[in-house]
Amino acid sequence: AQRVTQPEKLLSVFKGAPVELKCNYSYSGSPELFWYVQYSRQRLQLLLRHISRESIKGFTADLNKGETSFHLKKPFAQEEDSAMYYCALSGRSGKLIFGQGTTLQVKP
Amino acid sequence: DAGVIQSPRHEVTEMGQEVTLRCKPISGHNSLFWYRQTMMRGLELLIYFNNNVPIDDSGMPEDRFSAKMPNASFSTLKIQPSEPRDSAVYFCASSLDGSSGANVLTFGAGSRLTVL
Numbered sequence: 001a002q003r004v005t006q007p008e009k010l011l012s013v014f015k016g017a018p019v020e021l022k023c024n025y026s027y028s029g030s031p032e033l034f035w036y037v038q039y040s041r042q043r044l045q046l047l048l049r050h051i052s053r054e055s056i057k058g059f060t061a062d063l064n065k066g067e068t069s070f071h072l073k074k075p076f077a078q079e080e081d082s083a084m085y086y087c088a089l090s091g092r093s094g095k096l097i098f099g100q101g102t103t104l105q106v107k108p
Numbered sequence: 109d110a111g112v113i114q115s116p117r118h119e120v121t122e123m124g125q126e127v128t129l130r131c132k133p134i135s136g137h138n139s140l141f142w143y144r145q146t147m148m149r150g151l152e153l154l155i156y157f158n159n160n161v162p163i164d165d166s167g168m169p170e171d172r173f174s175a176k177m178p179n180a181s182f183s184t185l186k187i188q189p190s191e192p193r194d195s196a197v198y199f200c201a202s203s204l205d206g207s208s209g210a211n212v213l214t215f216g217a218g219s220r221l222t223v224l
Contacts, residue, residue, distance in 0.1 A: 100150035
């Protein structure tokens with residue numbers, strides 16, 4: 001069964017501090033992993049996907065198949081990073097399953 | 109393209125009433141998804157369509173919920189009768205299979221439903 005777990009509902013850090021948003025998944029095959037972000041009063045949008053291996057807005061995420069994790073990291077948080085972050089998984093069927101979401105609060 | 113268009117943006121109704129939410133996907137996209145967002149459960153996939161055909165409706169909570177996609181440019185999610193626990197934000201999203209952007213969803217603004 002496909003499952004995505006984000007253990008933290010809320011993560012609060014100070015500006016300039018490192019950020020790590022945790023995501024663990026359960027899937028028997030080779031999944032495709034994503035991070036989506038929802039800023040205040042904006043639509044949910046794609047932040048990054050593991051196959052792209054890119055850094056977006058300073059965020060990176062590495063797929064660790066051994067630990068079945070896809071944690072989102074940023075070395076220095078900015079206030080504009082405050083948002084709701086969702087980890088998502090897609091399998092062969094094309095079905096995209098999301099985790100419960102983590103609210104990131106970056107304090108000045 | 110105006111993106112994924114959902115209506116209504118807000119709906120307040122009374123328990124027992126029928127609710128119909130509407131979605132227009134991005135032109136050319138061939139997959140359409142309905143999600144429900146709540147504080148407690150996050151984003152739950154309700155149903156998704158590929159080429160207008162329902163592929164997986166295992167997330168539909170119960171028989172009170174139904175979804176249709178009569179053509180490539182329109183889908184509805186209906187709740188009848190509605191209950192207070194259905195109060196949530198309902199999102200529609202679309203994507204294009206077989207492209208480099210496969211599995212990358214474009215979301216609508218959502219329909220916020222309140223059932224009193």
